[in-house]
Amino acid sequence: MNTVAPATFLVRKDALTEARWQATALVALVPGQVRLAIESFALTSNNITYAAFGEAMNYWQFFPTGEEGWGCIPVWGFAVVTESQCEGVAVGEKFYGYYPMGSEVVAQPARVTPAGFFDGAAHRQALPVVYNQYMRCATDPFYDAATEDVQSLLRPLFITSFLIDDFLADNDFFGGGTTLLLSSASSKTAYGTAFQLARRPGLAVVGLTSPGNTVFCESLGCYSRVLGYEQLDSLAADTPCIYVDFAGSAPLRQRIHSRFGQLRYNCSIGGTHVDELAAKGGSRDLPGPRPVLFFAPAQVKKRVADWGAEAFGRKLAQAWQDFTRQVTGARPPWLSPQRHAGRAALQAVYQEVLAGKGDPRTGHILLP
Known part of the structure; x- marks a missing residue:
């Protein structure tokens, strides 16, 4: 104590x-x-x-x-x-x-x-x-004394990941955004989201990351493809896509909106790139859809209303067990x-x- x-x-x-x-x-x-x-x-x-x-x-x-x-x-x-x-x-x-x-x-x-x-x-x-x-x-029911640290690190993040995946699917991937671009792909919330998305057929989940984290992201196996930020132009400009923005980088957001004419939705999640935050500017005069800040409690409220609290809890608990089994069981562990x-x-x-x-x-x- x-x-x-x-x-x-x-x-x-x-x-x-x-x-x-x-x-x-x-x-x-x-x-x-x-x-x-x-x-x-x-x-x-x-x-x-x-x-x-x-x-x-x-x-x-x-x-x-x-x-x-x-x-x-x-x-x-x-x-x-x-x-x-x-x-x-x-x-x-x-x-x-x-x-x-x-x-x-x-x-x-x-x-x-x-x-x-x-x-x-x-x-x-x-x-x-x-x-x-x-x-x-x-x-x-989530608690295990042997895995307290994993719970602190991943439980709140994975709940957000679970809800992002559910929100996008609930909105039918905004009419055909079958390629998902996830920035800050090495972050825990991003790869939790990728883990969920990868279980859905017909989606390409592309991780965007810094060059130093490319090998790590590739080793996870939940991304269809991993690109360094400097490799963004290797994706076809006419790709129907959704941007899931964990980085919050204004320059990256500008590049994505300018390149992809079929960008269907910009789901703004976080701000890992603090020195480049789009929240501090850089979201004005963007071509394509307006970035929308994702608010996890709103999706919780919707799904509890849709499914009932007990069913929501069961779905989340099962997804959590599947995710942590992968995270801790992989060699090397995630x-x-x-x-x-x-x-x-x-x-x-x-x-x-x-x-x-x-x-x-x-x-x-x-x-x-």
Whole structure:
């Protein structure tokens, strides 16, 4: 258990390379609240996307810092209850969920069930419910103590991958976009999406990546073809296609829209190329379809309405099992978790992930 004074990792909202630890006061609980010590969490390019789209998608609002211009990036991981003033949530229980980059968090459990609870804090009421749910590990069907790190790294990303694939299929691939162009193809959300798409007949899934990650992407076997960004022109300009944009690069977006006259849809997902973000400009006057930001909670809501919550959960769980079996069973494995302890280590890993550096097979787990 963490015995040092609590602290939160802050980043400048308009200059993500500027980051620091901020000591936080130990706030006394009021009735209905619980204190959770954060044991571990994953740090991936997905978290960089949360920061890059923090204002547009309200990610900064989950864990407000109280400091003008500074935000706390949300992460997925595990925490243990160290103090409870809430009936039905006991000290010592472990929960999987959405946490701040820091050492602890105070939550206000609502709708407490054997499965877990939702954070009922006032500032989170208008935020997407999918991010407010905390799963009790003792009853969570996804939980396996032996694979905690893989769950932190891949579970939230794969849910997004599952939903992107489902959204595109639900829209009949926008009238014939049978070639899917996935940027940042080495990222976990991208190759999770490729894994799902590759199971559908008649689709060509093309991974776009930096030259240094080409061999890795080819080794996964879920891409029909892997191209370096500089090889984009090797695809025929009249290819009916859909662009699934994980990179968020304005120059790449411009090239794709300018080259492919039969671009059927631009599904904007993330911002792994922070220095080239299309969100900061570069989306105006594009030929072809307007880029549309994908919002996973909207597709969850639709499918729960279509299928029912139980059927949705079964489909997702089966897809997750198939995916993690492939990820961990491949030789070499697609992903090897690497643990880093301490605040200095977290700061170093954050800068590495922000810069898009490192081995794509490595998954970073932080122990604050």
